[in-house]
Structure formats: C-alpha cells, structure tokens
Amino acid sequence: MSSTYYDVPLLKPPVWTWEVPAYFFIGGAAGGAAVIGAIAQWTGANGNLARDARWIAAAGAPVSAALLTADLGRPERFINMLRVFKPQSAMSVGSWTLSAFSASTAAALVPISAISTTAVPFSAVLGCGMLTYTGVLIGATAIPVWNAHVRTLPIHFAASGMASAAALLTVMGHDDPAINRIALGAAAVETLMGASIESNRAPVSEPLRAGLSGLVVRTGGVLSGPVPLLLRGLSRSRRARQAASIAALAGSLLTRIGWVLAGRASARGESESHARRQDD
C-alpha cells in the first residue's frame, strides 16, 4: 500500500529570496563587529580598531533592515513588525533586536560621550542577539533539515558572524593579534561544524551534502573553516591573513545561502512520508 500521496511534498518551501541569506551574512557580521568594538574599547585596545568595528556595526544595521524589508511581500508594511512583541516568534524577537541594534549602533557613534558610552554596552548585547537569533529563526520551523539542527545552528551562525566581522576588520587593515585570535577561534568552530555536518548520515541532513544546496554548504564550510584556519595558523605573513579573510567572508555568505537552499530542498523532497519511505 502506498504511503505517500503521489510523492507530493507535505511542506511548503520557504519563499525567501536572496535578500534573506544576504541579511543573515551582513546582520551576523554587524553583530560580531558590535561585540568586538565594545570589548576592544573596554580592554583599552587600539582605539582605531574599536571605532572601525563600531562603524561596521552601524553601517550593517540599516543595510540589514533594507534587505529584510525588500524581502517582504508587502514592503510598505514593514512597520507592522513592530506592532506586537511575541517571544514565541523568533521573527518577532529578531525584528525588535534588529531595530534596537540599529538604534544602539547609531547612538554609539554620536560624538557626545554620554550617549555613545551608554549605547556601546547595549550594542554589544544586541550584537549577540544578531549573531545568534537567525539560527533559532530557521531552527524553530517545520523544515526538517533546519529543525534537526536547531541546537547547532545558533553556534554555527554566531561563529560565522564573528569570522566575518574579524575578516572585515583585517581587510580594513587592522592586522591586530587579537583579531587574528578571534578569526582563528571562529574558523576552528566552523571546522568542527563542517566535520559534524559531514559525519551526519541521517537522511534528514542529506540536503547539506547532496545537490546544489550540498555543494554550496560544503564550499562555504571549507572556506569558513579549514582554509582560514590553515592560512592564519601556518603562515605568519600579512598576505595570508588577508587571503584568509577573503575566504572567510565568502565562506560565511555561502554558508547562509547554502542553509536557505537546503531548507528549500528539504521541504521539496524530504516530506515526512518521503523520509520515512527511505528508511523502510
């Protein structure tokens, strides 16, 4: 007896277009930059570094908002996102986080020290939200490949965001040993994430290894993990660190695109009945 309905997928694929993974990338980098900027300032490190990090955060926030608005079916109604606050909706939590993050990162640049010093800790806390919430956003859905990884996605995306923030600062000329250590740490976490994805043979995780989504996830994983880890770890040259940064940025963007593509493939092919049939 047939256990599927003409192999019609049970779930609807996400309708999100390129703007959403681009936002995951830029929002993550901005969040990471806010964290780096605040801690660099508190530890009394290089002042130029702290300032540039805060600029990356402040510039990334409005770009993020613009990308998210462009992806809406009714962009003119973006303000409805702030109509209610729903802790049970990661999209609602994220909209409020992004709004507050935009305000705090802009305030951190105001040349009145009473305002900027108050804003910096807020921007760091909200930056932590920007780094991680997108993992919860896609993890807490009905899409099998996403919800199967709800525990690892926030860590994966946070490492990706920290890696891109460190990479952007390196590209901007901040060849600081602290930035190098952050980039190395993030690349190490991304290498572990890649290894855990590759060793996961569950049918639900197939879109992370097979097809177009698998190719993008794998390419993103190699560029985010082993490539910057080896370039920064083995070579002492500045050029290697620059190359590692370019790889990490490309890797972070591809990782976000890959996960969204994997979600689409998962909804199309891995309906619950389909997945079960493969097990039989």
Next chain:
Amino acid sequence: MATSAFLTDTTLCIGCKACEVACKEYNQVPADGFAWSGKSYDNTMHLGHSTWRHVAFVEMEPRIGIGGNSGEQISWQFLSDVCKHCEHAGCLEACPTGSIMRTEFGTVYVQPDICNGCGYCIVGCPFGVIDRRPDDGRAFKCTFCYDRQRAGSMPACAQACPTQSILFGDLEELRAKADGRIEDLHARGVKDAVIYDPRDTSVGGIHAMFIVRGDPEAYNLPARPEVPTVYLRDGWRSAAAAAALAVVATALAFRRSR
C-alpha cells in the same frame, strides 16, 4: 462561545469538488492554474494560497475478485483536505505582526489588512497549508469562513457538500460524532477507518478532523506533526551559549594582546 470544527469523512465523500468550488466562489479566491496533473482526478494536488479546500483522490490497487468499494477492499478514496486550524498553530505562533489570530470561534484567521508577507508562517506550518500569493505578496489560507460564522451561517464548503461528508459544528460534539461513526464503520466491516486528529503531538489536536481509511500518510496527512515552537527552548539555549562563548573568547583575545 462554542469552538467551531470540521469533521471531513472520506467514507462519505464522492469527490464532486463542490466544496472547492463553493469556497472559491464565496471567498473570491483567485484561480490556481488550469493544468492537468495526470494524477487521478486531482489537478490542484495540494492546499495553497489559492486552494483552501483540496479534494485528494487516493487510488488503491484493486484486487481481482473483490468488488469496488467492499468493506475489505479500498479502491478509491476522496478526501477534502483543508487547513487544520490547530490547537497549537505553528503559523499563528510564528507570525511576527499579529496578523494571524485565534478567533472567538477557536479558528485561526489571517487578517489581510495586517499581513506584510514576511513568509515566516509558511515554514511554521507542519501541514504545508499556508502560502504567500506571489502577485499579492500576502499569505493566505482557509479563513474557516470567519465572516459567515460571525453572521451565523456555516462555512461555504460544508453548506455545499451534497453528502454531508463535511460536517460543521462544535469541536467536542464532532469528536463524539467521529467516535460513533468509527464504531459504526467498523461494525459494517470497514475495519481500516481511523480518525485523524493528532492530539498526542505538540499540535494538541486539530479543529478540522478527518475520517480516513488506511494510512493517513497516503492522504498527505503527517503521522507526527509538531508545532515548531517545541524547538525554541533548545534553540535559545544554544544561542545563549554561543553568545557567551563569543563574548568570552573575544575578551580573552584582547586580554592576551596587551
């Protein structure tokens, strides 16, 4: 106020699609394409932004020697699928604007004047019901004829159904009616008739129940639907750990550079 519900009984459905037509006409739902699927008499194939009732045609292999619709042999079943109006609705929980709400009838309704088309409800629905209409930009699904219910009439699909395969009424009354119907069917030899109402999952039961024959998955009704809010605890816990790790690692990186 009583909680509204549907009980859709495949053993009474004749596959006439009057429910689909009545729904489209009453709710002025746009056309959903004019394509032949080649899959039995089903040309819409699934629920969607412009298909709020969908009659599935489940063909079973006939066995030689046993006639068409005898008790022991399924040959052809029709199921008028619809939004389940879950007790714990993934779309409603996901909606960041508050556009999707629980009505006074216990049903789940998308307020079209508030929806901004973010698309998060689509990945929140464990039944693949709600979708965004590309030329409109907003998400749509069955309204459970909210306007008709407010005016005291029954939903258009139930009104149009010529065989009373679609029953409309109070949730608890229909649950009792479903139990009675199953007893009756089993007594008549239709031993494979079951109620589809996933009350033992995180969805917590549905307000549009079904009586089907055989495996509900053959009708694209998932065996274990889960409301995605069940994943939030793990997700936020992990997010907190990741944030703490990022802050501590960054602080250590800067500390050591001095």
